[in-house]
Amino acid sequence: MGMTRRGFIESFGAATALGWTASPASAAPGPWPELEGRSVEDVARDEDFWAVIQAAYPVDRALINLNNGGVSPSPRTVQEALRRDLAYSNGAPSYTMWRHLEPRKELVRQRLARLAGAPAEEIAITRNATESLDTVIFGLNLEPGDEVLTTDQDYPRMINAWRQRELRDGIVLRQISIPTPPPSREAIVSAFRAGLSERTKVVHLCHMINLTGTLLPVREIADLVRGRDVQVIVDGAHSFAHIDFAIPDLGVDYFGASLHKWLSAPIGTGLLWVRSKRIGPLWPLFAHTEASSTDIRKLEQIGTYPVPIPLAISEAIQFQEQIGTARKEARLRFLRDYWVDRLQDLEGFCLHTSRDPGLSGGIATFELVGVPVRDLGAYLLTKHQIITTGINHPQFSGLRISPHVYTSLRELDHFVAAVRTAAQDGI
Ligand SMILES: Cc1ncc(COP(=O)(O)O)c(C=O)c1O
Structure with a gap:
């Protein structure tokens, strides 16, 4: 599928949100590379591309919603x-x-x-x-x-x-x-x-x-x-x-x-x-x-x-077809790796999800050994407005983190910082 930057802006009506003009002559501040021919991993880390996707979701950015596995918001066009x-x-x-x-x-x-x-x-x-x-x-x-x-x-x-x-x-x-x-x-x-x-x-x-x-x-x-x-x-x-x-x-x-x-x-x-x-x-x-x-x-x-x-x-x-499912899959894994990479050195950090692509996608569940799951979830929500999902199973427990295509790296940075603070300073 080939899609130009202007094609995206017009499809998702996101031009205004991004401060870009949709006029054909000046549609984009710089070249929008054709997606065709680029690897999905390459597109997965192209923040210009994902900024357009993020702007297509009229979500409440005063909350950081990392429970999209429960239920996800819809893009503006769907609503x-x-x-x-x-x-x-x-x-x-x-x-x-x-x-x-x-x-x-x-x-x-x-x-x-x-x-x-x-x-x-x-x-x-x-x-x-x-x-x-x-x-x-x-x-x-x-x-x-x-x-x-x-x-x-x-x-x-x-x-x-x-x-x-x-x-x-x-x-x-x-x-x-x-x-x-x-x-x-x-x-x-x-x-x-x-x-x-x-x-x-x-x-x-x-x-x-x-x-x-x-x-x-x-x-x-x-x-x-x-x-x-x-x-x-x-x-x-x-x-x-x-x-x-x-x-x-x-x-x-x-x-x-x-x-x-x-x-x-x-x-x-x-x-x-x-x-x-x-x-x-x-x-x-x-x-x-x-x-x-x-x-x-x-x-x-x-x-x-x-x-x-x-x-x-x-x-x-x-909306899905314009992104492409393979690109979405790669992006969701990229987001998962982004936060896991930044937390895995923490003492007590334990991941209950394999990172092998044959065994997982964009969802992962982690535990901070010694910190009760319920307390960590409540801390993230009340002190940082971050929504996570508490998981309790006889074999393991933890917080499930499920970002979506509209999740920004800044939001994940905020989440990572909050967990690090919880681990280092207590909650
Ligand atoms: C694995 C699995 N199956 C089924 C369901 C039920 O989905 P729904 O509530 O949309 O029927 C869920 C909901 O979270 C789920 O996680």
Whole structure:
């Protein structure tokens, strides 16, 4: 993708914010190098490029938000599309929203499919990862005694859904532990290999674990059960639009994600990908006239909802495509390395995330040994207006740091200085 500096400014309406004029003759103070032909690592450290991205997010800069893994803000263009369509919807909703706006969801499906590298007929648009994954968890035909293999680091709401199936249907949930941080991808694969049994019918795993940002070798794990009567469900809440991959290449059956995390789509958007041969047998969570239909839209029967919300996913995809997912992935890793490099010499600093690119992306979790996680989180928030996420797991605890593309290096400098002060002077 080629993109000029002026192209960016016009796309994101950021000229004013940067003090640049958008007039063609003087669009930029100096040459804007074409992105094409430059390595993603090179662009990842090009602060002129990222300044334009940062200015596209109308966030509150009196706070430093390092919890984008929870939920992310949207760029201005997404918020404006949402406002525009909400106003239009309310003109005469049964007509303007249902008749005019709702059909446009089909283009959103196509654009999402292109971003996911999958056929549009395998993509359902949902409200979040929970809805996507619950649709699968409650939609599979399983017999009493059938085993579901997952980890003790999978998302609690998904574990609860499986627990409910245990109580109702007599299935068996098996949770394995995985080493944290993992020494290698193979160490994770072998933990899964050891957890499989003759009765395993489902493997449910995160692509990227929310607690530490650890990337799991999903393809290799799916290969363990290839040719067996085992279905693989991936929780992609943190990997989609963060890591550059095509969903079908994971070699799994189902993939659910939130789009309000790394895609910066409106809050309340998600995606469910189902491999085409699995659509027919999957029961919809909300009933459809024909439960065994092979039309993916049978999984979207949620009743009346605000149509502008999924429509504005289109603007988020536009924004994502203009950056390029590979460049975004490289930038998010660069930001992670930026703060880790500046803290790792601190006494007691302990990183619970591997820095191997095959095992992580832009999220990392650290601990200052001897400083309670809760106290450090509270100190950063109350004394420095820095938002982090406290993580507590039986194997480890720490603060999860998840910057986004709108995070500036200055903000990370502030965070680093605050942690250093906490470590050296106490809190
Ligand atoms: C790994 C993982 N899965 C699922 C979810 C649920 O996402 P949502 O609340 O958007 O449904 C989260 C939320 O943080 C998550 O981290």
